[in-house]
Amino acid sequence: MTASLEQAAGAQADSVIELAQELVRRPSRAGIDDYAPALGVLETWLTGRALPHRRLHNGSGHLVGLLVEIAGGRPGPWWCLDACVDTAPFGDESAWSFSPTCGDIVDGWLLGRGSADSKLAAALFCHIAADLLPHAASLPGGLAVLLDVDEHTGGFGGARAYLSDPEATRPAGVMIGYPGIEDVVVGGRGLWRATLSVHAPSGHSGSSRSVIGAISRAAHLVRLLDSSELPGVDAKLDGFPLPPKLSVTSFHGGQGFSVTPDLCELNVDVRTTLSFDAHSAETLVRKAVAELDAELPAPRPTDITPVASWPPFRLGEGDQPAAALLHAARETGLKVRAKTAGPSNIGNLLAGHGIPATAGFGLPYEGLHGIDERTHLAELPRVHAVYHRAVLDLLHAH
Template sequence: MTTPAEVIDLAQRLIRCPSRAGIDDYGPVLGVLEDWLTGRALPFRRLHDGRGDAVGLLIEVAGGRPGPWWALNACVDTAPYGDEAAWSFPPPCGEVVDGWLRGRGAADSKLAAAMFCGIAAELHGRADDLSGGLAVLLDADEHTGVFGGARAYLADAEAVRPAGVLIGYPGLDEVVVGGRGLWRATIAVHAASGHSGSRRAAAGAVSRAAHLVRLLEEAELPGAEGEFPLAPKLTVTSCHGGQGFSVVPDLCELGVDIRTTPGFDARAAGRLVRAAADELDVRVPAPRPTTIRPVASWPPYRLSDDRQPAAALLEAAATEGLAVRPKTAGPSNIGNLLAGEGIPATAGFGVRYAGLHGVDERACLEDLPAVHAVYRRAVLGLLGSS
C-alpha cells in the first residue's frame, strides 16, 4: 500500500512543477506523474485533444472478473497565482508547515491526484480480485473550463466508459452529489452610429445594452422546488462596447451567465433572455434586432443518496467515523459535463483547505489518512472487493 509519506512527496513534486491553466506547458507536470507511475509498473497513457495537445493522463487497472468500471478524477492543472506579492510563501513551494501542504494546487487538486495514484498502485497489485476495473483520470485542462482531459477520456474509443466517477475536489464535511447547470450567451446589442455631439443622435448601443441589463436583472426567476435545493441565478458578467468619446457606438456585447435547475433549464433560460431582448427592441428601437449567441450549456444534476457512486462514498465516510452530508453545489463542476453524458458523479470530498484559487493556497495533511481510507473503501466496495 502506498504510504501517506509517498502521497505527500508526489504531491509536493507536482506543486513544484507549475501547471497554470493557459500559462504553463502541461508536459512537465504530466512527466512527474509518468515517472512515478513507471516506477510502479502502472499502465497509463496520455490523452490528447483534437489539436494533438496533451490534456491529461489516464491510468487503467483492469480487474480479473467482469463488471462495471469506475473512475477517480482529479485535475493537475491549476488556477493562476494572481498577485504573487500578496502570498506569504512562493506559490510553487510545495512545503509542509504546521501540518499544511502549501502551494498552488495543494488543495485543487494535486494532493487528490497523488492520493488517487496511490490507490491505483495498490489496486494494480491485487487486480485479480477486482470486478470490472478502475480508471484514474488526471485532467490537465480543467481550470480552463474546457475540461479537455475529461472530454478526451469520454471520446477515447479504447477506454471503457465508466459507470460513475468520483472527483477529488477538497472539503471534509460534504460529499457533493449535484450542482446547478449553466447556460451562457453573448448578446449583441445594436444601434445607429453617429457623432456624440449631434442633436439627432439616438440612443447608442451601450445605452441600449444598459437598458437590457436592467430588464435581465429585473426578470423573475423561480425559487427552489422539489428535491433540488437551489434556485436559478442570472448574472450579467461582461459588457464591451464603444471607443473614445466622439462616436455613438453601434455595437455593445453583453455576457450573460444563468445557473439552471431542473425546474428552470437551458430552454427556459434562453426564452427569458430572448423575451428581454425582444422587449428592448420594442421599447428602444434600433436598425438591427438584438441577437443572442449561446456559447455553453450544461444540465443541472443531483444524485440521490442511495445512487452510486454517491452511496459508496457516503457509506465509506460514515464507516470511517466522519460526519459528512450530501450537498448540491451552486457553481457547476465537471460533474455537470458527466451528467450530460449520462454518467453519475460525486464532485467533492477531500481534505480541509484554505486559499483555493486565492492567496496562500494550502491543504490540511491531518485529514489525509481518513480521506484516503474513505476513497479506498468506496472504490473497493464498487469493485466488489474489501
Template sequence: MSEHLQQARMASVTELAQELILRPSRGGIDDYGPVLGVVEDWLTGRAVPHRRLNDDAGELVGLLVEIPGGQPGQWWALDACVDTAPYGDETAWSFPPDSGEVRQGWLLGRGSADSKLAAAMFCHIAAELLPRAADLHGGLAVLLDVDEHTGGFGGARAYLADEAAAQPAGVMIGYPGLDEVVVGGRGLWRAAVAVHAPSGHSGSSRTVVGAISRAAHLVRLLDAADLPGVDDGSGFPLPPKLSVTSFHSGQGFSVTPDLCELNVDIRTTPTFDAHDAETLIRKAVAELDAELPAPKPTEITPVASWPPFRLREDEQPAAALLTAAAEAGLVVQAKTSGPSNIGNLLAGEGIPATAGFGLPYEGLHGIDERAHLAELPHVYAVYQRAVLDLLRAG
C-alpha cells in the same frame, strides 16, 4: 495496515503532491508536459499502466490510468485535475505560489487544494489496487485532467470519446472539502449577446440612443426577470440564478459606439432548464428591441449548456463514498453545489458523479492556497474503501 506503513504511504502521497505543485500548470498559461511528466515517472516506476490523452487537435489534455479487474463488472473512475487556477497577484502571497512546502501541517501552493493532492492520492490508490486486480470486478480508471481550469474539460472529453477506454459506471471527482460529499450541481446556459445601435459623435446635437445605453437597458430587464424559486416537489435544493458577467463596448470619449457585447450566465435547475433560460433571454431581447428600436436586431449566440444533476444518497457512487465516510467516523453531508463542475459534463453523458470530498483547505483559487494534511489518512481511507466496495460488488 500498521501505523508505520500508513505514515510511509501518507508521506509518499504528500511528496508526490509537492512535486506536482513545484511544476506550474496554470490553465491556458503553462506547458502541461512537466507536471504530467512527474506523474508518468511515478507510475512507470511502479508499473502502473497509463497513457496520455490528446484532443482532436492533438493537444495534450490529460493522463489516463487503467487498472482492469480479473472479474467481469462495471468500471469506475477517480478524477482529479492537475492544471490549476492562475496565481493572481503574486506579491500578495505570503509564500511562493509554487512552494510545495509543508508548514505547520499545511501543504502550501497553488493546486494543493484543487487538486494536485487528490491526484497524488488517486495515483497511490491505483498502485495499491494493482497487485489485487485479478480478484476485482470491472476496473478502475484514474483521469488526470490538464484542461479543467480553462473550462474546456478536454481531458474528460477525450476520455469519454476514447473508444479504447471502458465507459465508467460512475465517477468520483477529488475536489476538496471534508464536511460534504457533493452529489449534485446546478446546470448552466451561457450566451453572448450583441447589442447594436447607430454610431455617432458624442458631441453631436442629434440625440442617439447608443449601444451602451441600449445594453444597459437590457441589463435592467434581465436583473428584473422573474425567476422561479426552489421547487420543493423536485427535491432540488437551489433556485436558478441569472448573472450578466461581461459588458464591453467603446473606446475613448468622442464616439458613441455601435456595438456593445454582453455575456449572460444562467444557472439552471431541473424545473428551469436550458430551454427556459434561452426563452427568458429572447423575451428580454424582444422587449428591448421593441422599446428602443435599432437598425439591426440584438443577436444572441448560445455558448454553452450543461444540465443540472443530483444523485440520491443511495445511488452509486455517492452511496459508496457516503458509506465509507460514515464508517470512518466522519460526519459528512450530501450537498448540491451552486457552481457547475465536471459532474455536469458527465451528467450530460448519463454518467453519475460525485464532485467533492477531500481535505480542509484555504485560499482556493485565491491567495495563499493550502490544504491541511492532518486529515489525509482519513480521506485516503474513505476513497480507498469506496473504490474497493464498488469493485468487489461487480
C-alpha cells in the same frame, strides 16, 4: 476493514505528500503553463510502479491528461477516480505570503497553488491505483484514474478525451477529487451562457441629433435582465435545493469619447436547475431581448449567440457512486452531508453523458482559487481510506 485501510494509508502518507509537493512545484496554470512538466512527474511515478497508463490528447493533438487503467480479471463495471492537475492562475503574486509553487509543509499545511484543487487528490488516487494493481486479477470490472488538464479553462479537455477514447471503457460512475471534508458533493447547478450583441446607429457624441447608442440600449437590457423573475426552490417539484441564478458577467462597447458606438456586447451566465433548464434560461433571455428591441427600436435586432450549456445533476444518497463514498466516510466517523454545489464542474459534463458522479470530498483547505492556497494534511490517512474503501465497495458490489 476501514481501520486497516486507514492504518495502511497512514503508512503511505509521506509518499502521497511527496508526490503532491512535486506536482505543486511544477506550475500548471490553465491556458498559461505547459502541462507536460506536471504530467511528467506523474508519468515517472506511474512508470516506476509498473502502473499501466497512457497519454490523452484532444482533437488538435495537445496533451490533455493521463489515464491509468487497472483492469480486473473478471467481468464487471468500471469506476473512475478523477483529479485535475491544471490549476487556477496565481493572481497577484505579491499578495501571497509564500511562493505559489513552493510546495512546502508548514504547521501541517501543504502550501501552494493546486495543493487543494487538486494535485493532492491526484497523488492520492495514484496510490490507490498502485494498491489495487497486485490484486487486479481477483477484481471484477476495473478502475480508471483520470489525471486531467484543461479543467480550469472550462473546456474539460482531459475529461472529453477520456469519454471519446474508443479504447477506454465507459465508467459506471466517477468520483472527482475536489477538496472539502464536510461534504460529499452529489450535484451541481447547470449553466446556459450566451453573448448578446446590442446594436444601434453610430454617431458623433456632440451631434445635435439625439441618438440612443448601443451602450445605452445595452444598459437598459442589463436592467431588464436583472429584474427578470426566476423561480425559487421548489423541493416538491424536483428536489433540487438551489434556485436558478442569472448574472451579467461582461459588458464591452465603445472607444474614446467622441463616438456613440454601434455595438455593445454582454455576456450572460444563467445557472440552471432540474426545473429551470437551458431551454427555460434561453426563453427568459430572449424575452428580455424582445422587450428591449420593442421599447428602444434599432435598425438591427439584438443578436443572441449561445456559448455553452451544461445540464444540472443531482444524485440521491442511495445512488452510486454517492452511496459508496458517503458510507465509507461515515464509517470512519466523519459527519458528512450530501451537498449540491452552486458552481458547475466536470460532474455536469459527465451528467450530459449519462454518467453519475460525485464532485467533491477531500481535505480541509483555504485559499482555493485565491491567494495563499493551502491544504491541511492531518486527515490525509482518513480521506485516503475513505476513497480506497469506496472503490473496493463499488468493485465488489456486482
